[in-house]
Amino acid sequence: MPLPTVKRRATAVATGLLVTAFGLAACSAPAAAPSASPSASAPASQTRQVETNDGTVTVPANPQRVVALVNAALAYLDMGGKPVGITGVDEGTLADLPAEQQAAYRAATNVATSSGEIDLEKVASLKPDVIVIQTGDSQYGKIGDELKAIAPVVFLNQESDWKFRVEAFAGAGNLLDTLNQQKAKYQQLTTSIKQNYADVLKTAKIVETYRFAGAEAGQFAINQSLCAEAVKEEGIVNFEASAPMSFEQIGKLAKYDLILYNARSDGQPTAGIQPLLDTNAWKLLPAVKAGHAKPVYCPWGRSYGFMAKYLEGLDQALATLPKK
Amino acid sequence: MTTTTITGTPGSGAATAPEPSRRMLGLLAAVAALLVLLVLSVTVGGTTMSPAAVWDALVNPSDGFDQFAIRDFRLPRTIVGLVVGAALGVSGALIQALTRNPLADTGILGVGAGSSFAVTVAVGVLGVRDISGYMWFAYAGALVVTVMVLALGSTRRGQSPVLMVLAGVCVSAVLTGASSALTLTNPEAFDQMRGWSAGSIMGRPLELIWPVLPLLVVALVLALSVTASLNAMALGDDVAAAQGVRLGLSRVLTVAAITLLAGGATAIAGPIGFVGLMVPHVARWFVGPHQGWIFAYSIVLAPSLLLASDILGRVVIAPGEIPVGIVTAFVGAPVLIGLVRRKKASGL
Numbered sequence: 001m002p003l004p005t006v007k008r009r010a011t012a013v014a015t016g017l018l019v020t021a022f023g024l025a026a027c028s029a030p031a032a033a034p035s036a037s038p039s040a041s042a043p044a045s046q047t048r049q050v051e052t053n054d055g056t057v058t059v060p061a062n063p064q065r066v067v068a069l070v071n072a073a074l075a076y077l078d079m080g081g082k083p084v085g086i087t088g089v090d091e092g093t094l095a096d097l098p099a100e101q102q103a104a105y106r107a108a109t110n111v112a113t114s115s116g117e118i119d120l121e122k123v124a125s126l127k128p129d130v131i132v133i134q135t136g137d138s139q140y141g142k143i144g145d146e147l148k149a150i151a152p153v154v155f156l157n158q159e160s161d162w163k164f165r166v167e168a169f170a171g172a173g174n175l176l177d178t179l180n181q182q183k184a185k186y187q188q189l190t191t192s193i194k195q196n197y198a199d200v201l202k203t204a205k206i207v208e209t210y211r212f213a214g215a216e217a218g219q220f221a222i223n224q225s226l227c228a229e230a231v232k233e234e235g236i237v238n239f240e241a242s243a244p245m246s247f248e249q250i251g252k253l254a255k256y257d258l259i260l261y262n263a264r265s266d267g268q269p270t271a272g273i274q275p276l277l278d279t280n281a282w283k284l285l286p287a288v289k290a291g292h293a294k295p296v297y298c299p300w301g302r303s304y305g306f307m308a309k310y311l312e313g314l315d316q317a318l319a320t321l322p323k324k
Numbered sequence: 325m326t327t328t329t330i331t332g333t334p335g336s337g338a339a340t341a342p343e344p345s346r347r348m349l350g351l352l353a354a355v356a357a358l359l360v361l362l363v364l365s366v367t368v369g370g371t372t373m374s375p376a377a378v379w380d381a382l383v384n385p386s387d388g389f390d391q392f393a394i395r396d397f398r399l400p401r402t403i404v405g406l407v408v409g410a411a412l413g414v415s416g417a418l419i420q421a422l423t424r425n426p427l428a429d430t431g432i433l434g435v436g437a438g439s440s441f442a443v444t445v446a447v448g449v450l451g452v453r454d455i456s457g458y459m460w461f462a463y464a465g466a467l468v469v470t471v472m473v474l475a476l477g478s479t480r481r482g483q484s485p486v487l488m489v490l491a492g493v494c495v496s497a498v499l500t501g502a503s504s505a506l507t508l509t510n511p512e513a514f515d516q517m518r519g520w521s522a523g524s525i526m527g528r529p530l531e532l533i534w535p536v537l538p539l540l541v542v543a544l545v546l547a548l549s550v551t552a553s554l555n556a557m558a559l560g561d562d563v564a565a566a567q568g569v570r571l572g573l574s575r576v577l578t579v580a581a582i583t584l585l586a587g588g589a590t591a592i593a594g595p596i597g598f599v600g601l602m603v604p605h606v607a608r609w610f611v612g613p614h615q616g617w618i619f620a621y622s623i624v625l626a627p628s629l630l631l632a633s634d635i636l637g638r639v640v641i642a643p644g645e646i647p648v649g650i651v652t653a654f655v656g657a658p659v660l661i662g663l664v665r666r667k668k669a670s671g672l
Binding site for chain 1: 371398453515519524527528638644645647
């Protein structure tokens with residue numbers, strides 16, 4: 001499935017000079033001392049160690065200038081991060097985010113090249129303390145050395161566990177306090193939903209409809225969001241496998257007791273999903289007629305904050321179902 | 325290009341052309357095939373419905389998922405396929421006759437490139453997001469580029485098919501490069517255009533058709549009005565002029581018809597290749613070089629090919645779908661090879 005937001009490809013443009021220049025700079029810099037106990041409010045002179053897919057990386061304990069690249073961008077913003085540089089996301093994705101995250105995004109320098117790749121010169125010009133990046137191994141293989149010549153790089157690949165990943169990003173960005181708050185909320189919601197709706201979750205048929213803004217006209221998908229995947233992994237809702245569907249097949253949703261649809265952070269339907277909600281067939285669905293079609297917020301990124309918001313939506317949606 | 329080799333006199337019992345009764349029989353068979361495909365297009369898909377259910381949905385409309393699926397999606401999609409296919413077929417027949425090139429399609433006049441460039445500008449620069457908004461840019465792009473090509477392809481002696489084709493190819497190359505540059509510098513536009521640029525009739529409401537339909541009708545009338553002229557021009561400019569054909573006027577009218585037809589089809593469905601190339605070519609196998617018959621066959625066979633491809637795209641990877649533009653490309657590539665190897669049979 002095409003990612004609608006963060007552009008993932010990297011460039012190797014003009015890297016030779018950068019490697020030389022920043023390689024020399026890195027060689028002349030004093031080695032950072034590892035920190036035994038990460039602290040969210042550590043002074044700038046301290047360091048902490050972060051586990052990544054590229055080994056253990058030593059980063060400043062209180063970095064002031066962080067660059068968040070590729071799929072790390074949204075997760076980093078969601079933890080309250082205020083990066084100095086970021087990989088651009090499309091306007092549709094941006095519009096779905098909360099206002100404060102939009103503001104943080106707009107305050108950062110977009111380090112994507114005109115073709116959506118990473119502009120290494122622009123990254124270097126921002127003089128970052130640390131770079132966080134989530135991308136594929138192949139892409140990182142092409143630019144990893146150049147990035148490491150600019151600043152310590154916290155790299156997590158696409159296959160890494162999302163919980164491990166956000167811990168690493170939070171550690172790199174000194175965002176552990178926010179992370180812990182979001183994590184506690186996520187865990188509390190997970191537990192409470194499992195307890196409060198145990199019977200409903202066993203019997204109710206639940207589906208999530210998903211459609212991003214650039215989707216082909218007349219098509220949508222079920223159970224496709226990253227949050228639906230995580231909720232299933234967590235054992236909360238046993239969603240069926242994700243699958244593409246056409247608007248002609250909306251009638252197949254008639255068997256579900258609860259239908260979730262993707263919404264913005266304010267609960268309003270996303271621009272992508274609205275055409276589906278406007279169809280006559282959608283309005284005819286039993287769950288829709290009964291008021292059991294509910295919005296859930298899930299941008300294309302995984303973090304405890306996004307997941308907690310999704311669970312809040314799920315919690316409210318489940319509350320509308322009769323308890324058996 | 326002022327001369328060409330043909331095997332007989334168009335419309336006057338050419339040696340290679342079948343008898344009129346056989347042409348008519350073939351046309352009736354093509355109409356029957358189209359009717360079958362129309363029914364299949366409404367009944368086959370993500371959920372298969374019986375012809376009785378379709379009939380019921382049309383004559384006894386009520387609330388029901390199948391009824392909505394038929395009325396809101398299948399029927400509009402089928403009508404869009406019918407209209408777009410017919411427009412592509414006739415425009416292909418016109419361009420092949422105009423350029424006296426049996427393997428020409430409307431792309432060589434820059435219609436597709438003009439539409440794509442205009443849509444890229446609309447989406448990437450002006451922020452137009454809805455197909456009902458950027459379809460007019462597609463149409464305008466096709467019109468502007470064709471006028472440009474017509475002007476570049478004109479000399480003091482009038483329009484030259486060779487110059488027009490060269491101008492079309494050049495303008496297309498420039499605009500394709502410009503479109504690529506715009507989409508590369510604006511990946512969001514690329515995402516938004518992905519569905520349109522693949523060429524699809526899925527999810528196109530009838531509201532897209534109605535405003536374009538009068539223009540397509542005008543184009544069809546223009547096409548019919550130049551039939552006799554194109555038959556004469558197939559013998560060469562000098563012979564046509566001797567027969568009283570006003571070459572310049574005929575070419576301008578033909579280009580106008582091509583632009584309205586291909587531009588309209590592209591605006592609605594995005595660029596769909598090979599239909600306009602293959603169908604008139606195949607029609608020529610059956611009916612010989614007479615443009616009137618080629619138009620008649622093209623207007624029936626082209627929507628048949630488009631609908632058959634669309635139905636195939638619905639069932640091959642169900643419940644997902646393959647856009648019809650991709651299916652026609654898959655079908656078209658091997659057929660094109662066959663056409664090229666069979667050149668003698670379809671030469672103009």
